[in-house]
Amino acid sequence: MKHLSRLSGLALLALAQTPYAQTPNHPTAGAPLNPIVVTATRTAQAADRALASVTVISREQLEQRQSHTLAEALDGQAGLQFSNTGGAGKVTTLFMRGTESDQVLVMIDGVKVGSATHGLAAFEHIPVDQIERVEVVRGPRASLYGSEAIGGVIQIFTRNGKQGGQQSASLSVGAHDFLGGSVYMSERFENSWVSLGADYQRTAGIDSCQGPIGGCFNTEPDRDGYK
DSSP states (O other), rough: OOHHHHHHHHHHHHHHHHHHTTOSSSTTTTEEEEEEEEETTOOEEGGGGOOOOEEEOOOOHHHHHHEEEEEHHHTTOOEEEEEOOOSTTTTHHHHHHEEEEEEEEEEEEEEEOOOTTTTTTTGGGOOGGGGGEEEEESOOOOHHHOOGGGEEEEEEEEOOOOGOSEEEEEEEEEETTEEEEEEEEEOSSSOOEEEEEEEEEEEEEEOOSSTTTTSSSSSSSHHHHHH
């Protein structure tokens, strides 16, 4: 009897330990993965391992916010402030952590972008529907990107066929005769990929010059549209 009791006790102990021994040593299935960023150090690394303050805005987040401009998509991020000179299509400036707009580097797929007229990136003309994700790095990155990155770096990654076959379309209407639409498709083959996208926006706009102190220093009662 004593021998039988001892065997029963060992069996119960083994059963109690079995679930713990078989528990896999990896994150729970379905848990969100830490995004990989390349802008902070110019090498791929997890966002939580970057020493700089980094924010990644994914394609899913852009669709959830339903932003029509890049400024709207980035609005509300810590350390970023935007200023617009009068509605859609007008010059939009960005201030990051108190630095001027020309001290923030903006890149699209690794290529620096700017304007030949006012020297700033044209946030107002970048179609959000063609963006896959945005990486925002706050703080000086001049050692990696030069004097243009004193305030930080914003890198935009466009959608491409590397993610496999995708199709999407959208249509939106709004006040001031706003009409917008976009189509996108991509396909991946064995050794190549193709991506095609088109975006259209039109609005009658608002009056950007209201009174002598409205920015134009005179009264021009007309709507300033954008297409």
